[in-house]
Amino acid sequence: MLSETGEWRGQSVFIKTLLTSDPDIRERFGHEGQIAAMLDHPLVVPLLARTPTQLLFPFIPGGTLRDLALCGPLSADETSAVAMGVLHAAAHLHSRGVTHQDLKPENVLLMRGPLRADSVRVIDFGMSHARTLPRDIHSGTRMGTPHFMAPEQFKGVRGDPRSDLYSVAVLMFDCLAGHPPYEDALGWLAGIHERRAALPGPPELHPVMLAALDRDPDGRPDSACEMLRQLWAARRQLGFSSGGPYETAVIEGMTVGEIA
Ligand SMILES: Nc1ncnc2c1ncn2[C@@H]1O[C@H](COP(=O)(O)OP(=O)(O)OP(=O)(O)O)[C@@H](O)[C@H]1O
Numbered sequence: 001m002l003s004e005t006g007e008w009r010g011q012s013v014f015i016k017t018l019l020t021s022d023p024d025i026r027e028r029f030g031h032e033g034q035i036a037a038m039l040d041h042p043l044v045v046p047l048l049a050r051t052p053t054q055l056l057f058p059f060i061p062g063g064t065l066r067d068l069a070l071c072g073p074l075s076a077d078e079t080s081a082v083a084m085g086v087l088h089a090a091a092h093l094h095s096r097g098v099t100h101q102d103l104k105p106e107n108v109l110l111m112r113g114p115l116r117a118d119s120v121r122v123i124d125f126g127m128s129h130a131r132t133l134p135r136d137i138h139s140g141t142r143m144g145t146p147h148f149m150a151p152e153q154f155k156g157v158r159g160d161p162r163s164d165l166y167s168v169a170v171l172m173f174d175c176l177a178g179h180p181p182y183e184d185a186l187g188w189l190a191g192i193h194e195r196r197a198a199l200p201g202p203p204e205l206h207p208v209m210l211a212a213l214d215r216d217p218d219g220r221p222d223s224a225c226e227m228l229r230q231l232w233a234a235r236r237q238l239g240f241s242s243g244g245p246y247e248t249a250v251i252e253g254m255t256v257g258e259i260a
C-alpha cells in the first residue's frame with residue numbers, strides 16, 4: 001500500500017493506493033472502502049472518492065493522537081475530551097451497524113488547535129465489521145492490535161460495539177499514563193494473568209475506565225452513548241469546562257444523530 005498526500009478538486013487529500021494484485025488484499029481494500037462509504041459524521045474522516053485501487057480522504061493536518069501522546073502524557077481534561085470525540089464517532093459507526101475493531105491513538109487524527117472533542121477525526125476501517133455486508137472478510141481471524149483489543153475480539157468475536165468501548169478505555173489509559181494497561185497484553189487476553197498497571201489520572205475517571213476495561217462485555221457500558229454520559233459526568237465532577245458542541249450535546253441530552 002502506498003500512502004501519499006496530494007491535491008484533488010482544490011483540496012489537500014490523503015491517498016491510499018493499493019499496489020498489489022493479490023486477490024485477498026484487493027478484497028480487504030475494497031471492504032475498507034465499502035465501510036468508509038457507509039459513514040457520514042463530522043468526527044469520522046469522510047471518504048471523498050474510491051476506485052478498486054485508491055481511496056481518497058481529506059488530509060487532516062494535526063497528526064495522530066499517537067504523535068501527540070509521544071510528546072508526553074495528556075492531561076485528564078485533554079484525554080477525556082478526546083475520548084468523548086472518539087465515542088461520538090463510535091456511536092455513529094454503531095448506529096450504522098459498523099464496529100471499528102481497531103480504535104487506538106494511531107487511528108485517531110487531530111485537527112490543529114486546542115484539543116477538544118471536536119478535534120477528533122477517526123480513520124482506518126481496515127479491520128472494521130459491518131453487520132449489513134454479506135460477508136465478514138475478517139471472520140475467524142484475530143486481527144487487531146493486542147494492547148487495544150478486547151478479550152472477546154481476541155477470541156474471534158466480531159461486531160460487538162462494546163469491543164470498541166474497551167479500546168476507548170485503553171486509549172484513555174494510554175494517553176494519561178504514557179503506556180497501555182497490560183504490559184503483557186497477550187497474557188491478559190488469553191486469561192493467563194490479571195496484572196494491570198495502576199489506573200492513571202484523577203480518581204473521577206477511574207470508574208469509567210474500569211467499567212469499559214471489564215473482561216466481560218456485559219460489565220461494560222452498554223453503548224457508546226452510555227459511556228459518553230459517564231465521561232461527561234466525570235468531567236463535570238472535575239470542573240472541566242465544556243469544550244465545544246460535542247460536549248454540550250451530552251449535557252443537553254441530545255442524541256448523536258441530532259448533533260451530527
Ligand atoms: N486523512 C488523513 N490525513 C492525514 N494523515 C492520514 C490520513 N489518513 C491516514 N493518515 C496517516 O497514515 C497513517 C496510516 O493510515 P491508516 O491507519 O488509514 O492505514 P493503515 O492501513 O493502518 O496503515 P498502517 O499499517 O501504515 O498504519 C495514519 O496513522 C496517519 O498517520
Ligand SMILES: [Mg+2]
Nearest residue numbers: 106107123124
Ligand atoms: Mg491504521
